[in-house]
Amino acid sequence: MSTELPDTTAEETTTTESTTTTGNTTTRPAEQEVTVPVLPAADWSNPLRDARDRRLPRIAGPSGLVIFGVTGDLSRKKLMPAVYDLANRGLLPPGFSLVGFARRDWEDQDFAQVVHDAVREHARTPFREEVWQQLVEGMRFIPGDFDDDTAFKQLRSAVEELDASRGTSGNYAFYLSVPPKFFPKVVRQLKKHGLAKAPGGSWRRAVIEKPFGRDLRSARELNTIVHDVFEPDQVFRIDHYLGKETVQNILALRFANQMYEPIWNRSYVDHVQITMAEDIGIGGRAGYYDGIGAARDVIQNHLLQLMALTAMEEPAAFDAESLLMEKLKVLRAVKLPEDIGAHTVRGQYAPAWQGGEQVRGYLEEDGIDPASTTDTYAAIKLNVDNRRWAGVPFYLRTGKRLGRRVTEIAVVFQRAPHSPFDSTATEELGQNAIVIRVQPDEGMTVRFGSKVPGTSMEIRDVTMDFAYGESFTESSPEAYERLILDVLLGDANLFPRHQEVEESWKILDPIEEHWATHGRPAQYASGSWGPGEADEMLARDGRSWRRP
Template sequence: MTQSTNNTASTAEGWTNPLRDPRDLRLPRIAGPCSIVIFGVTGDLSRKKLLPAIYDLANRGLLPPSFGLTGFARRDWSEDQFKAFVRENVEARCRTPFRENTWKQLADGIRFVQGAFDDPQAFARLSDTVSELDRERGTRGNHAFYMSVPPRAFPVVSRQLADCGLARSAEGAWRRVIIEKPFGHDLQSAKELDRVVSEVFDPSSVFRIDHYLGKETVQNLLALRFANAMYEPIWNANYVDHVQITMAEDIGVAGRAGYYDGIGAARDVIQNHLLQLMALTAMEEPVSFRADDLTAEKTKLLSAVRLPRDLAAHTARGQYAAGWQGSHEVAGYLDEKGIDPNSTTETYAAIRLDIDTRRWAGVPFYLRCGKRLGKRVTEIAVVFKRAPHLPFESTATRELGKNAIVIRVQPDEGVTIRFGAKVPGGTSMEVRDVSMDFSYGQSFTESSPEAYERLILDVLLGDPPLFPTTREVELSWKILDPIEQFWATLGQPQPYRSGTWGPAEADEMLARDGRQWRMP
């Protein structure tokens, strides 16, 4: 069946996709002919997230028949052995049903290249493999390179791609690079890393992954704020008392000691995930949700962040000690395998930030994250001021707290609104906190795609709204670097028992402001 060009959407490469009509945003966005090369394909991220996400995209019909997947690793594997590895991890972790016909189509485009990152011959073989996919699968010179590798490997892989000619594409095709966090370990290293990557790839072709921005609930934050008339008028300092953004984990370092020790909770989570969540929570309404417009508002917001004058009073850090996680006794951080027993790396971090804008002047933002805490939860809590006048007896409102809107990012995605309501029965007026809850799982029959599905598809489409820019990364490090430099002068972090909610100084930090942490 032939359709007129008025009813189709064309990519920049000239490939016409009859299933994409720009007049109907409900239709699926389907990638054009292309391939992905995954460096570090045998690692945890690839096994647990990337390979299942690629299969699920194919299973949902969002990848074209002319799609290729190439793994690059040290393993001395044949192509069949690599395909078996991919299938094993896909079957174990795919979100959608496993179908043999989907697998066969995907497997026909799977390739494997054995080699080390510093081996030019391995990259020559990779170049040959990519050319083979162009000829045999029709990928048309469109290739994305996913660096699922430690940050220290980014420069060497980038230079190897340049030397073998893979970083630049022929006219009408594209090459893109996907970089996992952390992007540097401070402002200086981030700038140096950006310089190296930008020498190889055009800046518009560099996609910095922050998987939190691909979560449905994070995107729903924008819908909550800007699609509803009831919230935006009160989303400011006139009504908001403070904001708490929490990312709590109930696990320890669990096999990540080599990466985590020396990095710590603030660099691992606050610099990227939590500052991005804060930017989306507090930014002004963008002109549109195109990448440039979203970036403009997030950049303005991050530029207006002010650190507390007294870092000792308004930051806190801790290190988990032995304790109980549920019914299991667990070791402390310093007793974990691979951790230096004298390590001063924090596993808990909390900071107060202020935003010097008309909307948020005087409203503190409290960011906290940690491992071995009471439960696994990520949430944004916008806590409102008390009503200016309560025409009730004092005994009637003694159990009444502050109103709050809580956006639950994980694991139970949704939104909770907390407000006061009369307790039924009796003749006296008694007001108590109640909650009104929206849950994704109960309100929608569609299952939410994994964040990596959304983000990988966005890379293949060349659609970058959910990817932090160089400027955002640099502003985030400018916020965190002074705090890290201050902490480096303090020695050992304060211990806290595993299974609790962090060190005592974190509670003291809020108590100084007359507030307390929410109990998720």
């Protein structure tokens, strides 16, 4: 059950003014009166609201969230602050409940203190005591291991008690913020103790973090186990990149504007580059990262999802089934290069000076086997073999200890077929490009050629920038805010389905198999933009990587 803020008969009239800036030119439309609803306290039954008006904030109905592995970094830095931010924005029901499950000898008040500290340190919105007091009344903690039947019996009792005291109506999402090896154990325990089966008229959902398997075989095995307990539409696989405003803006950019979609094809696009770069090393994640690597950790999920959104056809509607259908068409049309060795590169960061300090190489990190062949950098070339994209290469790359932290999608256009200008006039002119900046500076850049002021005809690249922070008064919510709210609402638009997961592994598995039998990863200096072999890979195609 989901509810939205009701319409109201009380209204106030305000005057709004928006501006659009391009270069040094600012355009201000005429002022106009806008009617803004004055929103009362949440009214769950107001019949005047229009559920079809997506401009109204969506509010979760009676519900609770159970987090397994609640003591981990993800929970402390992202999940618990996101829950508070949703409550602070009025998007959670008054009786919302939060249950933590972990191997700690804590009481409810100890758990509440942990949540309080996490919220104070990491929440996006200001701390308000009245919001906190309402939230803390619904917090419970269950100590125990994942194979502890007594703990799961206590969890069931806590859920039933919250139904009675907080009015959660039997609606619960179970968030598995645990290593993938524990997924089967947790979902089987939920089934064994009757927690996965919802009482009549209510719902139960499972939220699963990546990585979902380490190859196609393990992903299929895990899908079988999870779907034995939960129906496919009850399973929400988290890819937090899909919760970012800029990623969702790909769809708005393409399908809500007439000027881009007509040229978004092989007739005009030369190639596409999708980059996710990090300027940090693995930190204390050796136990997770070694044996997984950059390609499995990032390309299989984040980058292939970004590629699918960039390349897909217009969906019939903005709903989960329509989006799934179009993304699957792209993933199934992906064609690997015939010579995988020549069109893929893997690397490991080496010791170097970065950011004013000497940093260790991957093989010197604590907990890493000096003989490890795990990739901390991966670059691959893919082709989408369909009418829209035939002949347009997609270059995907990711890495740790690179020049800076940035994620972007760059659609690079072909050069003009005929130029009436002298070569000297255009020697500083590159290719037109549309760059969607996913993080950290969320927005979009359009690069094109413009005449330099003066008496001579000299053309140089210039850019037009759109930045979320400058164009909207409200800051973008964190990805986990949007995704947790969507889980509680049952909105699966931004969650990959099991078919997408399996198709992505079909793409990556042959590359990983090739790497496993062909030598060691190339070394690259920390703080650089990857191994030289990656530059050579694009140079063979007459192209070069962008330097964000």
